[in-house]
Structures are given as C-alpha cells and as structure tokens.
Amino acid sequence: MIKCEVCGKELIIPYKCKYCGGYFCVEHHLPEKHNCPGLVRGKWKYEPIQYREKSFIIKPSFKPQSIYRKKLYFSRREIVNLLISIFLVGAIYISNYLFLIISYNRIALILSILIGSILAFILHELAHKFIAINYGLRAEYTTSKMGILLTAISIIPFLPIRIIAPGYVKIISYKYDKSIYGRIALAGPLTNIILAILFILLSKIHHSLMLASLINIDIAFFNIMPFPILDGSHIIKWNIKIWILAMISTLLLWFLCHIIT
Numbered sequence: 001m002i003k004c005e006v007c008g009k010e011l012i013i014p015y016k017c018k019y020c021g022g023y024f025c026v027e028h029h030l031p032e033k034h035n036c037p038g039l040v041r042g043k044w045k046y047e048p049i050q051y052r053e054k055s056f057i058i059k060p061s062f063k064p065q066s067i068y069r070k071k072l073y074f075s076r077r078e079i080v081n082l083l084i085s086i087f088l089v090g091a092i093y094i095s096n097y098l099f100l101i102i103s104y105n106r107i108a109l110i111l112s113i114l115i116g117s118i119l120a121f122i123l124h125e126l127a128h129k130f131i132a133i134n135y136g137l138r139a140e141y142t143t144s145k146m147g148i149l150l151t152a153i154s155i156i157p158f159l160p161i162r163i164i165a166p167g168y169v170k171i172i173s174y175k176y177d178k179s180i181y182g183r184i185a186l187a188g189p190l191t192n193i194i195l196a197i198l199f200i201l202l203s204k205i206h207h208s209l210m211l212a213s214l215i216n217i218d219i220a221f222f223n224i225m226p227f228p229i230l231d232g233s234h235i236i237k238w239n240i241k242i243w244i245l246a247m248i249s250t251l252l253l254w255f256l257c258h259i260i261t
C-alpha cells in the first residue's frame, strides 16, 4: 500500500505530484502542502515578500509542514539515491587502490578503503543537508544520470582521471544568500578534514587506516577546488579567507599523511 509522504496515511487513491513525483493524500497533494522539492526551479526566480535582507534565515513563502522543520527527513527516493552513490564511491576507491590490494592481499586494506570512502561520502553529504535544514531550508540528496554514468565509468581500474560526483544535495531556497550557501558548502569538506585527522590518529591502532584518511583528504581537496558547482566556489564567494584556510589545512594534512606513511 502506498503511503502519503507527509502524514503516512495509507492511500486507497494516491495523488501523484507532477512536480516531484511523490505520492500524497488528498490533503497533501498540492505542491505547497508538501513543501514540494519540484518547485525549486519555478520558485527560484521569485522573491517572497517575507524575505528581509537583514534577517539571517530565509523564510519560505508558505509555512512548511512541521514534520520537515529542522528535522532530518529522508524520502525513500533519497535513501535509494544515497545507497546507489555509496556503492559507486566504494567501488571507485577499491578500484583506485586495486594495485595495493592485489600486492598485499590484506582484508584490512579493503576494510579501511570501504570505511574511509563510505564515511567520507555520506557524512560529507549529510553535513550539507544538516546545515541547510538548520537554516530552515529543505535539502535533499539527489543523483543525476550524467553524474552516475561518469562515476560508474570511473570505476574502471587504472584510469588517469576519475569523476566522483554521483549526486549532490539539492537545496530548496528562494534566494541565493552567499553567507548561508557558503556555510552549507563548507560543512562538506570540513567534515572530511575532521575525518582525515581522526583517521590519522586511529592509524596508530591499525596502519592501514591511513588510507581512510587519504581518501578523506582526496574528497576534501576535490570539493574545495574553486570550480562552479563544487563546494569551493560557494565558499570563495562567501569568504575567501576561509577558503584559503580550508585549502591550506587540506594540503597540510596531505603532506602529513605522506610523511607518516
């Protein structure tokens, strides 16, 4: 039985939202009744009257369902997207270190790579989502067909270039606020920097955990790059000093890892 994505009521006659594709009950089927993520494109152009330049939190033009407000909420579609991405990212790093795995043939290596890459990916994306929700925005992890395709191709071992971008956290907002988007963007790489430090410390327990640290540094570095779409571009637009600081810490960690190894 299909359930309404807002209230969970079992539906005899489900209403499918033509904007987001979700299923809802009679009460919640209108886009404004379920804080529809499909509305983002249309709404982006409009500035709601409630928006004030001085206020820090962007107020949506309609009252979000209390179920969404400041709560981590995952739709089934989002969980599926996360699982597909986790699988791809794990496979990429296994393939990336294939030479090492074959020559040492140690289960600890494989485990470290999987722990490192899966945590690096999922906590990075969740950090974006969590900070966005904290600012009263709705955020959802979503994949793109192109991103999945390029990421899947990158699993092929010994490729010179890899693209690890199966998806991104889509943020539903009405206006681009540099300081809010900058903070949301920073949360991702910062999570990887913290994880990298943690794994360097944990590598005292088992040396192969250094790989988990390197993977986090890799993902932090890639995302801090100041290219459009990437986290780095949002951080630079917000505060260049913080961007430089993030870049320097990532590079320092990279050197540290290679000195210890």
Ligand SMILES: [Zn+2]
Binding pocket: 004, 005, 006, 007, 008, 009, 024, 025, 026, 027, 028
């Ligand atoms: Zn409902």
Ligand SMILES: [Zn+2]
Binding pocket: 017, 018, 019, 020, 021, 022, 030, 031, 034, 036, 037, 038
């Ligand atoms: Zn919808």
Ligand SMILES: [Zn+2]
Binding pocket: 124, 125, 128, 185, 188, 189, 223, 231
């Ligand atoms: Zn990110």
